[in-house]
Amino acid sequence: MAKNSSRPVGRHALHIPGPTPLPDRVLRAMDTPIIDHRGPEFARLAKKCLEGIKTIFKTSNPVIIYTATGTGAWEGALVNTLSAGDKVLMVETGQFATLWKKMAEKLGLQIEFITTDWRAGVDAAAVEARLREDKAKEIKAVCFLHNETSTGVLSPVADVRKAIDKAGHPALLLVDTISSLASTDYRHDEWGVDVTVGGAQKGLMLPPGMSFNAVSDKALAANKTSKLPKSFWAWDEMIVINKIGFFPYTPATQMLQGLAVSIEMLHEEGLDNVFARHDRMAEATRRAVKAWGLEIICRDPKFYSPTLTAVLLPDGHDADAFRALALEHFNISYGASFGRFQGKMFRIGHLGDTNDTMLIGALGATEMSLSLAGIPHKKGGVQAAMDYLVSARDSSVKQAAE
Numbered sequence: 375m376a377k378n379s380s381r382p383v384g385r386h387a388l389h390i391p392g393p394t395p396l397p398d399r400v401l402r403a404m405d406t407p408i409i410d411h412r413g414p415e416f417a418r419l420a421k422k423c424l425e426g427i428k429t430i431f432k433t434s435n436p437v438i439i440y441t442a443t444g445t446g447a448w449e450g451a452l453v454n455t456l457s458a459g460d461k462v463l464m465v466e467t468g469q470f471a472t473l474w475k476k477m478a479e480k481l482g483l484q485i486e487f488i489t490t491d492w493r494a495g496v497d498a499a500a501v502e503a504r505l506r507e508d509k510a511k512e513i514k515a516v517c518f519l520h521n522e523t524s525t526g527v528l529s530p531v532a533d534v535r536k537a538i539d540k541a542g543h544p545a546l547l548l549v550d551t552i553s554s555l556a557s558t559d560y561r562h563d564e565w566g567v568d569v570t571v572g573g574a575q576k577g578l579m580l581p582p583g584m585s586f587n588a589v590s591d592k593a594l595a596a597n598k599t600s601k602l603p604k605s606f607w608a609w610d611e612m613i614v615i616n617k618i619g620f621f622p623y624t625p626a627t628q629m630l631q632g633l634a635v636s637i638e639m640l641h642e643e644g645l646d647n648v649f650a651r652h653d654r655m656a657e658a659t660r661r662a663v664k665a666w667g668l669e670i671i672c673r674d675p676k677f678y679s680p681t682l683t684a685v686l687l688p689d690g691h692d693a694d695a696f697r698a699l700a701l702e703h704f705n706i707s708y709g710a711s712f713g714r715f716q717g718k719m720f721r722i723g724h725l726g727d728t729n730d731t732m733l734i735g736a737l738g739a740t741e742m743s744l745s746l747a748g749i750p751h752k753k754g755g756v757q758a759a760m761d762y763l764v765s766a767r768d769s770s771v772k773q774a775a776e
Protein backbone atom coordinates (compact mmCIF):
# COMPACT_ATOMS: atom_id res chain seq x y z
CA MET A 375 0.00 0.00 0.00
CA ALA A 376 1.23 3.51 -0.77
CA LYS A 377 2.41 5.57 2.15
CA ASN A 378 0.08 8.31 3.33
CA SER A 379 0.80 11.48 1.40
CA SER A 380 1.82 14.49 3.48
CA ARG A 381 -0.05 16.84 1.17
CA PRO A 382 -3.64 17.35 2.32
CA VAL A 383 -5.86 17.25 -0.78
CA GLY A 384 -8.89 19.50 -1.11
CA ARG A 385 -10.23 21.74 1.62
CA HIS A 386 -9.91 21.01 5.29
CA ALA A 387 -13.34 20.31 6.80
CA LEU A 388 -13.37 22.85 9.64
CA HIS A 389 -16.24 21.61 11.81
CA ILE A 390 -15.20 23.18 15.07
CA PRO A 391 -17.83 25.56 16.49
CA GLY A 392 -15.73 28.57 15.58
CA PRO A 393 -13.62 29.85 14.02
CA THR A 394 -15.74 28.91 11.03
CA PRO A 395 -14.85 28.58 7.33
CA LEU A 396 -14.59 32.00 5.67
CA PRO A 397 -16.53 32.73 2.49
CA ASP A 398 -14.13 33.46 -0.37
CA ARG A 399 -15.90 36.80 -0.78
CA VAL A 400 -14.89 37.81 2.74
CA LEU A 401 -11.30 36.68 2.12
CA ARG A 402 -11.18 38.73 -1.11
CA ALA A 403 -12.62 41.76 0.68
CA MET A 404 -9.78 41.60 3.19
CA ASP A 405 -7.13 41.15 0.50
CA THR A 406 -6.99 44.88 -0.24
CA PRO A 407 -4.45 47.64 0.36
CA ILE A 408 -4.34 49.13 3.85
CA ILE A 409 -6.02 52.53 3.98
CA ASP A 410 -5.38 55.53 6.23
CA HIS A 411 -7.37 54.91 9.41
CA ARG A 412 -7.85 58.69 9.82
CA GLY A 413 -8.86 59.29 6.22
CA PRO A 414 -12.27 59.72 4.53
CA GLU A 415 -12.31 56.25 2.92
CA PHE A 416 -11.87 54.67 6.33
CA ALA A 417 -14.63 56.80 7.84
CA ARG A 418 -17.03 55.56 5.14
CA LEU A 419 -16.04 51.94 5.84
CA ALA A 420 -16.32 52.33 9.63
CA LYS A 421 -19.70 54.05 9.45
CA LYS A 422 -20.98 51.27 7.18
CA CYS A 423 -19.81 48.65 9.71
CA LEU A 424 -21.07 50.53 12.78
CA GLU A 425 -24.52 50.95 11.19
CA GLY A 426 -24.57 47.47 9.64
CA ILE A 427 -23.69 45.61 12.82
CA LYS A 428 -26.75 47.14 14.54
CA THR A 429 -28.97 45.22 12.12
CA ILE A 430 -27.32 41.96 13.21
CA PHE A 431 -27.82 42.62 16.96
CA LYS A 432 -31.23 44.18 16.16
CA THR A 433 -30.55 47.34 18.09
CA SER A 434 -30.80 51.06 17.41
CA ASN A 435 -28.20 51.91 20.07
CA PRO A 436 -24.44 52.08 19.42
CA VAL A 437 -22.45 48.84 19.10
CA ILE A 438 -18.85 48.99 20.31
CA ILE A 439 -16.39 47.21 18.01
CA TYR A 440 -13.27 45.98 19.80
CA THR A 441 -10.01 44.90 18.19
CA ALA A 442 -9.92 41.84 20.43
CA THR A 443 -11.19 38.27 20.63
CA GLY A 444 -14.51 37.53 22.29
CA THR A 445 -12.81 37.31 25.68
CA GLY A 446 -12.01 41.02 25.40
CA ALA A 447 -15.66 41.90 24.84
CA TRP A 448 -16.53 39.83 27.95
CA GLU A 449 -14.23 42.13 29.90
CA GLY A 450 -15.69 45.20 28.18
CA ALA A 451 -19.22 44.21 29.25
CA LEU A 452 -18.22 43.78 32.92
CA VAL A 453 -15.84 46.70 33.45
CA ASN A 454 -18.11 49.22 31.77
CA THR A 455 -21.16 48.50 33.88
CA LEU A 456 -20.02 47.24 37.32
CA SER A 457 -17.93 48.21 40.34
CA ALA A 458 -15.59 46.20 42.59
CA GLY A 459 -17.49 44.01 45.03
CA ASP A 460 -20.74 44.06 43.05
CA LYS A 461 -22.76 40.86 43.26
CA VAL A 462 -23.37 39.14 39.93
CA LEU A 463 -25.58 36.13 39.20
CA MET A 464 -24.17 33.76 36.57
CA VAL A 465 -25.24 30.34 35.29
CA GLU A 466 -22.82 27.45 34.87
CA THR A 467 -23.91 26.09 31.52
CA GLY A 468 -20.43 24.75 30.73
CA GLN A 469 -16.80 25.66 30.11
CA PHE A 470 -17.33 29.10 28.56
CA ALA A 471 -19.70 30.18 31.34
CA THR A 472 -17.06 29.02 33.83
CA LEU A 473 -14.36 31.06 32.07
CA TRP A 474 -16.51 34.19 32.11
CA LYS A 475 -17.16 33.64 35.83
CA LYS A 476 -13.41 33.27 36.52
CA MET A 477 -12.75 36.53 34.68
CA ALA A 478 -15.46 38.30 36.70
CA GLU A 479 -13.87 37.06 39.93
CA LYS A 480 -10.43 38.26 38.86
CA LEU A 481 -11.96 41.67 38.19
CA GLY A 482 -13.13 41.84 41.80
CA LEU A 483 -16.81 40.96 41.37
CA GLN A 484 -18.67 38.60 43.73
CA ILE A 485 -20.18 35.79 41.72
CA GLU A 486 -23.10 33.61 42.64
CA PHE A 487 -23.08 30.64 40.27
CA ILE A 488 -26.25 28.68 39.54
CA THR A 489 -24.85 25.23 38.78
CA THR A 490 -26.04 22.70 36.22
CA ASP A 491 -24.85 19.27 35.05
CA TRP A 492 -23.60 20.93 31.80
CA ARG A 493 -26.44 19.29 29.88
CA ALA A 494 -29.09 22.01 30.01
CA GLY A 495 -29.58 25.71 29.37
CA VAL A 496 -30.55 28.48 31.76
CA ASP A 497 -33.67 27.87 33.85
CA ALA A 498 -35.47 31.23 33.83
CA ALA A 499 -37.58 30.20 36.83
CA ALA A 500 -34.43 29.56 38.90
CA VAL A 501 -33.15 33.05 38.01
CA GLU A 502 -36.51 34.55 39.00
CA ALA A 503 -36.55 32.66 42.31
CA ARG A 504 -33.05 33.83 43.20
CA LEU A 505 -33.83 37.45 42.33
CA ARG A 506 -37.02 37.38 44.43
CA GLU A 507 -34.90 36.33 47.44
CA ASP A 508 -32.63 39.32 46.89
CA LYS A 509 -34.82 41.78 48.77
CA ALA A 510 -31.95 44.25 49.24
CA LYS A 511 -31.36 44.26 45.45
CA GLU A 512 -27.69 43.53 45.95
CA ILE A 513 -27.37 41.61 42.68
CA LYS A 514 -26.26 44.14 40.08
CA ALA A 515 -26.22 41.93 36.99
CA VAL A 516 -27.38 38.61 35.59
CA CYS A 517 -24.91 37.14 33.08
CA PHE A 518 -25.24 34.05 30.96
CA LEU A 519 -24.46 32.60 27.53
CA HIS A 520 -27.14 32.52 24.84
CA ASN A 521 -25.32 29.53 23.35
CA GLU A 522 -22.89 27.52 25.49
CA THR A 523 -20.31 26.42 22.95
CA SER A 524 -18.71 23.74 25.12
CA THR A 525 -21.89 21.66 25.34
CA GLY A 526 -24.27 22.82 22.60
CA VAL A 527 -27.11 24.26 24.67
CA LEU A 528 -29.13 27.35 23.76
CA SER A 529 -30.75 29.38 26.54
CA PRO A 530 -33.99 31.40 26.34
CA VAL A 531 -32.92 35.05 26.53
CA ALA A 532 -36.43 36.53 26.30
CA ASP A 533 -37.64 34.23 29.11
CA VAL A 534 -34.82 35.34 31.40
CA ARG A 535 -35.68 38.97 30.68
CA LYS A 536 -39.30 38.26 31.65
CA ALA A 537 -38.11 36.46 34.80
CA ILE A 538 -36.08 39.51 35.88
CA ASP A 539 -39.07 41.77 35.23
CA LYS A 540 -41.49 39.46 37.07
CA ALA A 541 -39.17 39.50 40.07
CA GLY A 542 -39.27 43.31 39.86
CA HIS A 543 -35.49 43.32 40.04
CA PRO A 544 -33.29 46.14 38.65
CA ALA A 545 -30.27 43.93 37.77
CA LEU A 546 -28.64 44.48 34.39
CA LEU A 547 -28.86 41.63 31.88
CA LEU A 548 -25.55 40.74 30.16
CA VAL A 549 -25.65 38.06 27.48
CA ASP A 550 -22.83 36.36 25.56
CA THR A 551 -23.99 35.62 22.03
CA ILE A 552 -20.56 34.83 20.56
CA SER A 553 -21.52 31.42 19.11
CA SER A 554 -25.14 32.24 18.27
CA LEU A 555 -25.15 35.74 16.74
CA ALA A 556 -25.89 35.72 13.01
CA SER A 557 -26.77 32.01 13.21
CA THR A 558 -29.99 32.07 15.21
CA ASP A 559 -32.51 34.79 16.03
CA TYR A 560 -31.30 37.44 18.45
CA ARG A 561 -33.03 40.69 19.38
CA HIS A 562 -30.97 42.95 21.63
CA ASP A 563 -33.55 45.76 21.90
CA GLU A 564 -36.78 43.76 21.86
CA TRP A 565 -35.51 41.25 24.44
CA GLY A 566 -34.32 44.04 26.73
CA VAL A 567 -30.71 42.94 26.98
CA ASP A 568 -28.39 45.54 28.53
CA VAL A 569 -25.07 44.35 27.12
CA THR A 570 -24.74 41.77 24.38
CA VAL A 571 -21.28 40.34 23.81
CA GLY A 572 -20.51 39.18 20.26
CA GLY A 573 -17.51 37.79 18.39
CA ALA A 574 -16.38 37.80 14.77
CA GLN A 575 -15.18 34.26 14.10
CA LYS A 576 -18.38 32.26 14.46
CA GLY A 577 -21.67 33.14 12.77
CA LEU A 578 -20.21 36.35 11.36
CA MET A 579 -17.82 34.33 9.15
CA LEU A 580 -14.72 36.44 9.90
CA PRO A 581 -11.28 35.59 11.25
CA PRO A 582 -10.78 35.71 15.03
CA GLY A 583 -9.76 39.08 16.47
CA MET A 584 -12.82 41.30 16.56
CA SER A 585 -15.62 41.45 19.12
CA PHE A 586 -18.61 43.55 20.11
CA ASN A 587 -20.65 45.08 22.92
CA ALA A 588 -24.21 46.05 22.02
CA VAL A 589 -25.58 48.31 24.77
CA SER A 590 -28.90 49.55 26.16
CA ASP A 591 -29.69 53.02 27.56
CA LYS A 592 -29.64 51.43 31.02
CA ALA A 593 -26.15 50.03 30.37
CA LEU A 594 -24.98 53.46 29.21
CA ALA A 595 -26.35 54.97 32.42
CA ALA A 596 -24.61 52.26 34.50
CA ASN A 597 -21.41 53.08 32.63
CA LYS A 598 -21.46 56.58 34.13
CA THR A 599 -21.33 55.26 37.72
CA SER A 600 -19.38 52.03 37.20
CA LYS A 601 -16.03 52.12 38.99
CA LEU A 602 -14.10 49.09 37.70
CA PRO A 603 -10.89 50.41 36.09
CA LYS A 604 -11.09 50.61 32.29
CA SER A 605 -9.08 52.26 29.59
CA PHE A 606 -8.79 50.20 26.41
CA TRP A 607 -12.29 48.79 27.05
CA ALA A 608 -13.95 52.11 27.93
CA TRP A 609 -17.11 52.74 25.92
CA ASP A 610 -17.43 56.50 26.39
CA GLU A 611 -14.49 57.71 24.32
CA MET A 612 -15.17 55.06 21.68
CA ILE A 613 -18.81 56.04 21.20
CA VAL A 614 -17.93 59.72 20.79
CA ILE A 615 -15.24 59.19 18.16
CA ASN A 616 -17.19 56.41 16.36
CA LYS A 617 -19.82 59.07 15.51
CA ILE A 618 -17.42 60.59 12.99
CA GLY A 619 -16.26 57.18 11.72
CA PHE A 620 -13.03 56.83 13.68
CA PHE A 621 -11.56 54.87 16.59
CA PRO A 622 -9.45 56.04 19.56
CA TYR A 623 -6.59 53.87 18.23
CA THR A 624 -5.67 51.99 15.04
CA PRO A 625 -8.49 49.51 14.48
CA ALA A 626 -8.14 46.25 12.53
CA THR A 627 -8.82 47.81 9.13
CA GLN A 628 -8.86 44.50 7.22
CA MET A 629 -11.31 42.97 9.68
CA LEU A 630 -13.64 45.90 9.05
CA GLN A 631 -13.28 45.35 5.29
CA GLY A 632 -14.39 41.76 5.92
CA LEU A 633 -17.17 42.74 8.32
CA ALA A 634 -18.79 45.10 5.80
CA VAL A 635 -19.00 42.21 3.33
CA SER A 636 -20.13 39.56 5.82
CA ILE A 637 -23.01 41.80 6.92
CA GLU A 638 -23.90 42.35 3.25
CA MET A 639 -23.88 38.59 2.63
CA LEU A 640 -26.07 37.84 5.66
CA HIS A 641 -28.68 40.30 4.38
CA GLU A 642 -28.45 38.99 0.82
CA GLU A 643 -29.31 35.53 2.12
CA GLY A 644 -31.86 37.09 4.51
CA LEU A 645 -31.38 36.70 8.27
CA ASP A 646 -34.44 34.47 8.58
CA ASN A 647 -33.05 32.18 5.87
CA VAL A 648 -29.69 32.13 7.66
CA PHE A 649 -31.44 31.04 10.86
CA ALA A 650 -33.54 28.41 9.03
CA ARG A 651 -30.39 27.00 7.41
CA HIS A 652 -28.72 26.61 10.80
CA ASP A 653 -31.84 24.98 12.29
CA ARG A 654 -31.97 22.56 9.36
CA MET A 655 -28.30 21.57 9.60
CA ALA A 656 -28.58 21.14 13.37
CA GLU A 657 -31.63 18.89 13.08
CA ALA A 658 -29.95 16.81 10.34
CA THR A 659 -26.91 16.39 12.61
CA ARG A 660 -29.01 15.31 15.59
CA ARG A 661 -30.85 12.77 13.40
CA ALA A 662 -27.49 11.31 12.37
CA VAL A 663 -26.27 11.11 15.98
CA LYS A 664 -29.50 9.45 17.12
CA ALA A 665 -29.38 6.97 14.22
CA TRP A 666 -25.81 6.07 15.25
CA GLY A 667 -27.24 5.31 18.68
CA LEU A 668 -24.98 7.88 20.33
CA GLU A 669 -25.99 10.38 22.96
CA ILE A 670 -26.28 14.16 22.49
CA ILE A 671 -24.89 16.07 25.47
CA CYS A 672 -27.86 18.47 25.53
CA ARG A 673 -30.51 16.33 27.19
CA ASP A 674 -33.60 18.49 26.63
CA PRO A 675 -34.73 19.29 23.06
CA LYS A 676 -35.90 22.74 24.17
CA PHE A 677 -32.23 23.68 24.68
CA TYR A 678 -30.82 22.14 21.47
CA SER A 679 -28.18 24.38 19.90
CA PRO A 680 -28.63 25.42 16.26
CA THR A 681 -24.87 25.93 15.82
CA LEU A 682 -23.18 22.85 17.23
CA THR A 683 -23.94 19.35 18.48
CA ALA A 684 -21.84 17.75 21.23
CA VAL A 685 -21.72 13.96 21.01
CA LEU A 686 -20.93 11.67 23.95
CA LEU A 687 -18.90 8.57 23.10
CA PRO A 688 -19.64 5.24 24.81
CA ASP A 689 -17.66 4.56 28.01
CA GLY A 690 -14.08 3.50 27.41
CA HIS A 691 -13.69 5.36 24.12
CA ASP A 692 -11.35 8.35 24.03
CA ALA A 693 -12.82 11.33 22.19
CA ASP A 694 -9.41 12.96 21.71
CA ALA A 695 -8.07 9.81 20.00
CA PHE A 696 -11.24 9.77 17.89
CA ARG A 697 -10.69 13.37 16.77
CA ALA A 698 -7.04 12.67 15.96
CA LEU A 699 -8.03 9.67 13.86
CA ALA A 700 -10.67 11.60 11.94
CA LEU A 701 -8.18 14.41 11.27
CA GLU A 702 -5.55 12.00 10.00
CA HIS A 703 -7.83 10.01 7.73
CA PHE A 704 -10.46 12.51 6.61
CA ASN A 705 -8.92 15.94 7.16
CA ILE A 706 -11.75 17.05 9.43
CA SER A 707 -11.60 18.96 12.72
CA TYR A 708 -14.18 18.73 15.50
CA GLY A 709 -14.41 20.76 18.68
CA ALA A 710 -12.49 19.44 21.70
CA SER A 711 -13.98 18.51 25.08
CA PHE A 712 -13.68 20.31 28.41
CA GLY A 713 -14.21 19.97 32.13
CA ARG A 714 -16.51 17.19 33.19
CA PHE A 715 -16.68 15.87 29.62
CA GLN A 716 -12.91 15.99 29.01
CA GLY A 717 -12.00 13.14 26.65
CA LYS A 718 -15.58 11.89 26.58
CA MET A 719 -17.21 13.88 23.81
CA PHE A 720 -16.56 15.71 20.56
CA ARG A 721 -18.43 18.68 19.13
CA ILE A 722 -19.62 19.00 15.54
CA GLY A 723 -19.83 22.64 14.51
CA HIS A 724 -22.47 23.43 11.88
CA LEU A 725 -22.40 27.20 11.71
CA GLY A 726 -21.17 30.01 9.55
CA ASP A 727 -20.68 29.64 5.81
CA THR A 728 -21.72 25.98 5.81
CA ASN A 729 -24.30 24.27 3.61
CA ASP A 730 -26.12 20.93 3.47
CA THR A 731 -23.51 19.40 1.16
CA MET A 732 -20.62 20.32 3.45
CA LEU A 733 -22.60 18.96 6.39
CA ILE A 734 -23.25 15.61 4.70
CA GLY A 735 -19.52 15.40 3.95
CA ALA A 736 -18.75 16.04 7.61
CA LEU A 737 -21.31 13.52 8.83
CA GLY A 738 -19.96 10.97 6.32
CA ALA A 739 -16.44 11.52 7.65
CA THR A 740 -17.80 11.10 11.17
CA GLU A 741 -19.57 7.82 10.39
CA MET A 742 -16.43 6.47 8.66
CA SER A 743 -14.28 7.55 11.60
CA LEU A 744 -16.62 5.82 14.07
CA SER A 745 -16.12 2.61 12.06
CA LEU A 746 -12.35 3.02 11.81
CA ALA A 747 -12.06 3.78 15.52
CA GLY A 748 -14.08 0.70 16.40
CA ILE A 749 -16.64 2.73 18.31
CA PRO A 750 -19.90 0.79 18.64
CA HIS A 751 -22.60 2.50 16.61
CA LYS A 752 -25.39 1.71 14.18
CA LYS A 753 -25.04 2.46 10.48
CA GLY A 754 -27.36 4.86 8.72
CA GLY A 755 -26.68 8.19 10.42
CA VAL A 756 -25.78 9.92 7.18
CA GLN A 757 -28.85 8.38 5.53
CA ALA A 758 -31.07 9.74 8.31
CA ALA A 759 -29.53 13.20 7.87
CA MET A 760 -30.02 13.07 4.08
CA ASP A 761 -33.63 11.94 4.47
CA TYR A 762 -34.26 14.86 6.80
CA LEU A 763 -32.59 17.38 4.47
CA VAL A 764 -34.71 16.10 1.57
CA SER A 765 -37.92 16.34 3.61
CA ALA A 766 -36.99 19.85 4.81
CA ARG A 767 -36.38 20.89 1.22
CA ASP A 768 -39.63 19.25 0.09
CA SER A 769 -41.65 21.31 2.54
CA SER A 770 -39.87 24.52 1.62
CA VAL A 771 -40.40 23.77 -2.09
CA LYS A 772 -44.09 23.15 -1.34
CA GLN A 773 -44.33 26.35 0.66
CA ALA A 774 -42.83 28.33 -2.20
CA ALA A 775 -45.34 26.79 -4.63
CA GLU A 776 -48.35 27.62 -2.43
Ligand SMILES: *Cc1c(COP(=O)(O)O)cnc(C)c1O
Nearest residue numbers: 443444445470521523552553573
Ligand atom coordinates in the same frame (compact mmCIF):
# COMPACT_ATOMS: atom_id res chain seq x y z
C1 LIG B 1 -15.68 31.36 21.33
C2 LIG B 1 -16.42 31.81 22.52
C3 LIG B 1 -15.87 32.66 23.48
C4 LIG B 1 -14.43 33.09 23.46
O1 LIG B 1 -14.13 33.87 22.39
P1 LIG B 1 -12.60 34.12 21.97
O2 LIG B 1 -12.74 34.82 20.68
O3 LIG B 1 -11.96 32.76 21.90
O4 LIG B 1 -11.99 34.95 23.03
C5 LIG B 1 -16.67 33.10 24.51
N1 LIG B 1 -17.95 32.71 24.61
C6 LIG B 1 -18.52 31.87 23.73
C7 LIG B 1 -19.93 31.49 23.88
C8 LIG B 1 -17.77 31.39 22.67
O5 LIG B 1 -18.32 30.53 21.81
